[in-house]
Amino acid sequence: MNSIILFMKRNIKLVIVTILLSVSLFAFSAYEKSKSSSHDPEKDKLLIELLMFVIERGHYDPASIDDNLSKGIYKDFIDALDPSRRYFIQSDIDKFAKHETLIDDQIKNKEFTFFDLAYSTYVKRMEESQKFYKDILDEPIDYNVNESINTDYEKMPFAKNESELKERWRKQIKLSTLSSLTDKIKLQEEDKSENKKIKSFEELEKETRESSLKTLDDYFKFISELDRNDWFGVFVNAISSRFDPHTNYMAPDDKERFDVSISGKFEGIGARLQKKNDFTEITELISGGPAWRGKELEPGDVILKVAQGDGEPVDISGMRLDNVVKKIKGPKGTEVRLTVKKVDGTIKVISLIRDMVETEETYAKSSVVERNGVKYGIIYLPKFYIDFENKDSRDAGKDVAIEVERLKQQGVSGIIMDVRDNGGGSLKTAVDITGLFIEQGPVVQIKSAGTKKEVLYDRDAKVQWDGPLVVMVNNFSASASEILAAAIQDYKRGIVIGSKQTYGKGTVQNVIDLNQFVRGNTVGDLGALKTTTQKFYRINGGSTQLEGVSSDVVMPDRYSHINIGERDLENAMPWSKIDAAPYDTWKKQVNFEKALQNSKSRMALNEHFQLIEKNAKWTKERKDAAVYSLKFDEFKKEQEKIEAESKTFKPITDYQNDLKFKPIPEDEVVMQKDESFKEKRERWFESLSKDIYVEEALNVLDDLQGKPVTKGDINLKKKVVKSK
Structure with missing residues (x-):
């Protein structure tokens, strides 16, 4: 998920940290040496020294460099080299294990005994593995043997010897080719074209082996082109990520890709x-x-x-x-x-x-829907965008303000703010957007390590929209989205509806170019470090870290029973709490509790939501499945059963409501001139007309203004089993 982008001019503390780093590291000079190979031991030492120095002084809560950290680095690096337990054998692990609690000391001494041992062993095992797969794919595979494979690699022990390792390769290759073979046979059976050539089972089986052989050859060729520097970068990341999941080392190529991605082009x-x-x-x-x-x-x-x-x-x-x-x-x-x-x-x-990526689609947009003579507006915000360097660029805060004003001109009686799937962005715009709906007051609290908290306020007493408000969220609403939803919830300004909880990312990262700290650099590009520097908190004092924002009205979705979000990441920073900021709740909301209760009652009776909940439980069950039959008939039967079960949930995607979503006049003018813009807007309107969550949000708006919801609005049973 996107990191919160701080309005850095306001954050003097971070600037001071950067200055301290610059002064301290100015003494690091480049090592004058002529390199006889691409591997430069002095560069490795300098990189580790810089990395640890920056983390220890810049990270929000750096872990101690001790045996516990060492054990974590050990596990992560072994998992990075051999995640599926197909290269190392137990005797290798026994040798590695001697270093499990020594890596912290090796880091302090800038020596890499564990890395060198693991890397050299990995190269050797990779070379040996090439013979395994070539031998396996050289002969036809027998799919009539009644055997199975368990793909839960995390719980799988390492192979005792090379014979057991080769057997794992055989089963993994058999699963891969069996999956491809089943797909080929299914496509051939479904092909209705004339003069099609029917291939025999034996021909298709041979094709899958040849394809698998080419894939593995290409993979091992790619691996062989990686040098020690590439794998050392993986090791450095195993170190940095132990401080928290968002603290990552970016090798020079990764930094370049990051720069491209944040440019949006x-x-x-x-x-x-x-x-x-x-x-x-x-x-x-x-x-x-x-x-x-x-x-x-x-x-x-x-x-x-x-x-x-x-x-x-x-x-x-x-x-x-x-x-x-x-x-x-x-x-x-x-x-x-x-x-x-x-x-x-x-x-x-x-x-x-x-x-x-279509830039226009990343901007805020709005639509009007009318039912029972009442107009409502919906604003969709994909991300909290801003460009501090270009004053003429689009700003999410200003754009949402414009959309609110346009909806007011259309006479809407309530507004839905949709930040589902919004991964975050600018903290400033989150504060500005919250300010459109509240009187002046605090919006979010920020804390850096060892410093007093900073409170960001909406200082404009003007309330641009004081009517009924619903904020829609889901599991993938993160960072700035959570700040907006939390503030609206804490003020009791509107009702937050959606997934049980949002993503749960309550930390702030900054990217630090490591090259800036080296004078007269002759060792080459050192890359960059993205590290967690701050945490942000709700105005009630609670963090959004891990827990996210719990919806006032929880609506089931397919992820209801799956851990998706910050809480699913290993080594995530903990939830914490600080003092609340002084604020007063919204006093104009007269039907708040009634609206909550009515919505919960509707969903308890709604057969479509019941089907979504059933699908969520089935999804959890299927996600945990790890054992597959390697017998063709059984494997095919299993896949057909899964496909048949999945079809029982097809009404979820076929759902239609009776609502007609229309463009605001300003967009309608553009739609008449721009076919591409028109097509995109109509596609959005169509998706809204299939969205039961938006439909329930409109019901909540009805309740907030005291309008009785009719049986037709509740939509208990109609169209639930409709299927195209």
């Missing part, structure tokens, strides 16, 4: 990825990108294979994240096909056309 599918064991998981969809527009990919989906256009899908399990990114990225207008495992366990092939 890139071609691709518009998704953020992360490694989880051997797999690549979608963590966030970028507003305006092809994946976001397509609405088929979701956070939590795991990418299994990548295909270029009509090309053969490439299995990416075990592949390094940067190599996966290279396969998914590509020129605008080209097609990439992703085979993904959905959070409910179903397998789906999703086709996407690469494109530039």
Whole structure:
């Protein structure tokens, strides 16, 4: 999720920290040496020295450099090298274990005995593994044997010997080829074209082995091109991430990619990825990108294979994240096909056309809906954007103010503020937007290590909208979104509805270029460190860290029973509390408690929400499944059962309400002139007409203004089982 962007001119404390670092590190001079190879031991020492110095003095709450930290680094680095337990054997681990509590001392002494041992052993095991997979794929695979594989690698012990290791390779390759073979047979059965060539089972089996062999050859070729510096960067990250999940070392290439991503100008599918064991998981969809527009990919989906256009899908399990990114990225207008495992366990092939992220889609937009003679407005904000360097650029705070004014001109009786899937952005804009709905007062509290708290206020007594207000959130509303929702909730200014809780990211990060601290640098680019420098708190004193913001009205979604968010990250910083800031709750809300109770009662009776809750429990059950049959008939039967079960939840995506969402007049004028803009707005209106959560938000607005909700508004049973 996006880090909160602080209005740095106001944060003098961080500037002082940076000055202290600069003065202290000015003594670090570049090491004058001619390098005989790409590996420079002195550069490694300097990097570690800088890293620890910056973390110890700049991190919000740095952990002690002790045996506990050492154990964490040990675990993380072994997991990074061998997440699926397919390279190291137990005798390797026995050798490594001698260093488990010594890494902290090695860091202090700037020696890398553990790293050198693990790295050299890894290179050796990688070379040996190439013979394993070549031997396995050289002969036809027998899919009639009744055997299974457990893919819960985290709980799996390391192989006792090379024989057991090769057996793991055999089963993993068999699972991969079996999945591909099943897909090929299914596609052939579904192909209704004339003059199609029917391939035999044996032909398709051979094709899957050849494809798997090419994939593994490409993977090992890529690995062989990585040098010690690449793996040392992984080791450095194993150190930095032990302080908290958002403190990360960025090697020079990573820093360059980060700079590109924050500029918002890139071609691709518009998704953020992360490694989880051997797999690549979608963590966030970028507003305006092809994946976001397509609405088929979701956070939590795991990418299994990548295909270029009509090309053969490439299995990416075990592949390094940067190599996966290279396969998914590509020129605008080209097609990439992703085979993904959905959070409910179903397998789906999703086709996407690469494109530039559409900047217009990242800005605030509004719509008007009328029912029973009453008009309401909805404002959708994908992120809290601002550009401090360019005064003429768009500003989320100003844009939302404009949308509120336009909705007022349309005579709306209530407003929905939709920050679902909003990963955050500028803290300043979150304060400004909150100020549109409250009288002057505190909005958020910020605390740096060892300093007094700072309270950010809305100092404008003007209230731009004082009518009924609903804030919509979900599991992926983070950072600035949580500040807005928390402030509205603490003031009792409006009702927060959505997921059980928001993402739970209550920390602030800053990116520090490590090169700035080295005088006369001749060792080369040292990269950068993104580190946690502050925590922010609600005005009631509680942190949003881990706990997020709990919705006033909890609405079930498919993630209801899955840990998604900061609480799912290992080593996340704890929840904490500070003194509350003085504030007065909103006094004009007369139907607040009644609206809450009415909404809860409606959802308890709504069959569609009941189906969503049932789907959430099934999704949790499927996500935890880790054992797969490797017998063709059984595997196929299992997949068909999952697919049949998933179809029972199809009414969720087929849902339609009777609401007609319309553009505000200003947008209508643009729609008449710009076909692309018109198409995007109409697509948004269509998605709103399928959104039961928006429908319930409108019911809450009815309750807040004392309007009785009719049976038609409740929508208990109609269209629930409708399926296209």
